[in-house]
Amino acid sequence: xxxxxxxxxxxxxxxxxxxxxxxxxxxxxxxxxxxxxxxxxxxxxxxxxxxxxxxxxxxxxxxxxxxxxxxxxxxxxxxxxxxxxxxxxxxxxxxxxxxxxxxxxxxxxxxxxxxxxxxxxxxxxxxxxxxxxxxxxxxxxxxxxxxxxxxxxxxxxxxxxxxxxxxxxxxxxxxxxxxxxxxxxxxxxxxxxxxxxxxxxxxxxxxxxxxxxxxxxxxxxxxxxxxxxxxxxxxxxxxxxxxxxxxxxxxxxxxxxxxxxxxxxxxxxxxxxxxxxxxxxxxxxxxxxxxxxxxxxxxxxxxxxxxxxxxxxxxxxxxxxxxxxxxxxxxxxxxxxxxxxxxxxxxxxxxxxxxxxxxxxxxxxxxxxxxxxxxxxxxxxxxxxxxxxxxxxxxxxxxxxxxxxxxxxxxxxxxxxxxxxxxxxxxxxxxxxxxxxxxxxxxxxxxxxxxxxxxxxxxxxxxxxxxxxxxxxxxxxxxxxxxxxxxxxxxxxxxxxxxxxxxxxxxxxxxxxxxxxxxxxxxxxxxxxxxxxxxxxxxxxxxxxxxxxxxxxxxxxxxxxxxxxxxxxxxxxxxxxxxxxxxxxxxxxxxxxxxxxxxxxxxxxxxxxxxxxxxxxxxxxxxxxxxxxxxxxxxxxxxxxxxxxxxxxxxxxxxxxxxxx
Numbered sequence: 001x002x003x004x005x006x007x008x009x010x011x012x013x014x015x016x017x018x019x020x021x022x023x024x025x026x027x028x029x030x031x032x033x034x035x036x037x038x039x040x041x042x043x044x045x046x047x048x049x050x051x052x053x054x055x056x057x058x059x060x061x062x063x064x065x066x067x068x069x070x071x072x073x074x075x076x077x078x079x080x081x082x083x084x085x086x087x088x089x090x091x092x093x094x095x096x097x098x099x100x101x102x103x104x105x106x107x108x109x110x111x112x113x114x115x116x117x118x119x120x121x122x123x124x125x126x127x128x129x130x131x132x133x134x135x136x137x138x139x140x141x142x143x144x145x146x147x148x149x150x151x152x153x154x155x156x157x158x159x160x161x162x163x164x165x166x167x168x169x170x171x172x173x174x175x176x177x178x179x180x181x182x183x184x185x186x187x188x189x190x191x192x193x194x195x196x197x198x199x200x201x202x203x204x205x206x207x208x209x210x211x212x213x214x215x216x217x218x219x220x221x222x223x224x225x226x227x228x229x230x231x232x233x234x235x236x237x238x239x240x241x242x243x244x245x246x247x248x249x250x251x252x253x254x255x256x257x258x259x260x261x262x263x264x265x266x267x268x269x270x271x272x273x274x275x276x277x278x279x280x281x282x283x284x285x286x287x288x289x290x291x292x293x294x295x296x297x298x299x300x301x302x303x304x305x306x307x308x309x310x311x312x313x314x315x316x317x318x319x320x321x322x323x324x325x326x327x328x329x330x331x332x333x334x335x336x337x338x339x340x341x342x343x344x345x346x347x348x349x350x351x352x353x354x355x356x357x358x359x360x361x362x363x364x365x366x367x368x369x370x371x372x373x374x375x376x377x378x379x380x381x382x383x384x385x386x387x388x389x390x391x392x393x394x395x396x397x398x399x400x401x402x403x404x405x406x407x408x409x410x411x412x413x414x415x416x417x418x419x420x421x422x423x424x425x426x427x428x429x430x431x432x433x434x435x436x437x438x439x440x441x442x443x444x445x446x447x448x449x450x451x452x453x454x455x456x457x458x459x460x461x462x463x464x465x466x467x468x469x470x471x472x473x474x475x476x477x478x479x480x481x482x483x484x485x486x487x488x489x490x491x492x493x494x495x496x497x498x499x500x501x502x503x504x505x506x507x508x509x510x511x512x513x514x515x516x517x518x519x520x521x522x523x524x525x526x527x528x529x530x531x532x533x534x535x536x537x538x539x540x541x542x543x544x545x546x547x548x549x550x551x552x553x554x555x556x557x558x559x560x561x562x563x564x565x566x567x568x569x570x571x572x573x574x575x576x577x578x579x580x581x582x583x584x585x586x587x588x589x590x591x592x593x594x595x596x597x598x599x600x601x602x603x604x605x606x607x608x609x610x611x612x613x614x615x616x617x618x619x620x621x622x623x624x625x626x627x628x629x630x631x632x633x634x635x636x637x638x639x640x641x642x643x644x645x646x647x648x649x650x651x652x653x654x655x656x657x658x659x660x661x
Contacts, residue, residue, distance in 0.1 A: 033177025
């Protein structure tokens with residue numbers, strides 16, 4: 001795993017078009033023609049001049065505020081198309097930069113058929129440290145000669161309590177009235193795909209998991225996934241993604257009784273049981289797979305493929321579609337249905353209502369027409385797969401270019417299958433019990449309006465990313481930093497101004513790897529997805545100042561020993577590069593353990609492991625006078641030692657900066 005500083009640079013704008021969340025109220029301004037949805041727990045007050053409304057959270061003191069105002073534009077600004085073209089984004093950016101120690105997380109512009117808008121998020125130091133920073137999330141919109149301003153504002157210490165609710169309120173703002181509102185997507189299934197992780201590492205040993213969900217990038221599923229660790233309340237083999245972008249699962253326990261379906265929201269990272277109850281699965285089988293169809297219905301199948309159940313979120317109905325495997329009527333069933341054969345209950349559904357199953361033994365595919373319950377007479381053999389065993393699910397997904405991709409969870413790896421040639425290619429390592437995604441069924445947007453010449457306007461082929469490279473602690477510009485962007489095809493060196501700002505042309509909606517470095521700072525190597533229009537986003541560098549302590553990620557040892565695992569070397573080699581670049585840097589290697597076992601043995605083990613890291617660094621050219629080592633045993637835990645999932649956070653090696661420029 002790369003030794004990098006991961007930056008979270010944008011709030012997740014939640015989609016609330018279809019229905020209002022539970023425990024919420026709606027404020028309609030029929031004169032200004034807008035609607036706003038807010039939690040019942042927030043207090044609402046209309047402005048004295050009746051041109052706006054304020055909301056605040058907190059019963060005795062105002063811990064978070066949202067202000068919405070509207071005003072007529074001056075006569076010279078009432079031409080809607082001229083506002084963004086005349087630099088409204090620049091005006092807002094310059095205004096934000098005047099704030100003390102400000103970091104711009106996001107500033108983007110959007111244009112719709114009836115309005116224009118700017119969306120932004122930033123933090124700044126309203127008061128000197130140690131006072132908390134202030135976070136602002138806002139929107140500016142212009143329609144028919146009227147400007148709307150909406151802002152959430154609170155101390156960053158309130159992020160955990162109010163940021164999600166505040167962002168939902170900001171996102172909920174809708175223009176209404178006689179002027180047509182922007183079209184609401186019929187379906188809002190996003191591009192993300194997911195998989196249930198079958199295994200996890202505990203004390204350097206693989207163990208069953210089946211509760212953790214991995215989130216993959218549709219741009220490049222080979223990239224490291226975002227991990228939703230142990231978010232299911234039970235072990236599961238089955239996962240489906242609804243059109244609400246929530247994930248649905250059911251226990252793998254062989255209970256042979258009705259089971260409730262569980263809903264997990266990857267955005268809010270919260271889950272709850274639904275009211276949908278699957279029928280008893282049978283005495284000798286389990287629910288093994290789930291999928292989604294073009295109408296947003298969810299399907300669940302048993303391991304023996306004898307039971308397929310449809311759940312319809314539209315009317316909350318649960319329907320058993322079949323109780324006998326359709327493949328039993330095929331000529332090939334005797335070759336896959338004998339005692340001891342693999343299963344073929346893992347499946348996906350395409351947009352023609354065809355169900356594809358995978359035979360777990362060799363990865364061959366079965367086809368079943370859901371409407372007629374008829375199975376195709378032959379299996380589809382694939383090439384490029386390992387010969388035997390462990391094929392556990394299928395998923396049809398569109399990539400960024402709109403091309404259809406069939407993904408297969410196979411033995412120790414995720415594969416992509418070319419349906420035309422029958423060839424399979426390994427995408428990444430990993431063992432997954434089920435895959436989930438639904439962008440294959442996303443509604444096709446209406447054709448764009450034609451220009452005067454009769455041709456539809458072309459999608460933008462270039463935009464501009466602007467921002468600054470900043471010190472992550474002081475948030476001061478770093479004009480001496482080196483910044484490079486790589487789009488997977490070519491690398492570009494980005495020039496910084498004397499104020500540390502940059503402006504670089506990029507291709508919209510593409511993943512770029514940004515590498516920033518500066519002597520006495522920890523290099524950052526992060527992935528950014530570019531936006532459709534001109535936008536602003538800053539990049540931070542962590543200073544290696546005296547007293548800074550950072551974990552050496554992926555530095556691991558054989559259990560109970562000082563023998564480093566091979567995965568440790570990449571991280572340590574990057575630390576060596578940093579120290580060679582800055583000869584003044586002095587560090588202390590710090591070893592830690594959990595509290596399992598005698599404290600005196602843990603103390604000795606932590607000292608020996610820290611010393612082993614020091615020996616490695618010295619052996620590759622770092623002067624021994626620049627490195628000390630110390631062990632703390634289990635005396636400085638980062639997390640609770642009550643359970644293994646948190647104890648592993650305490651078993652770590654860190655480095656602390658003890659000297660430098």
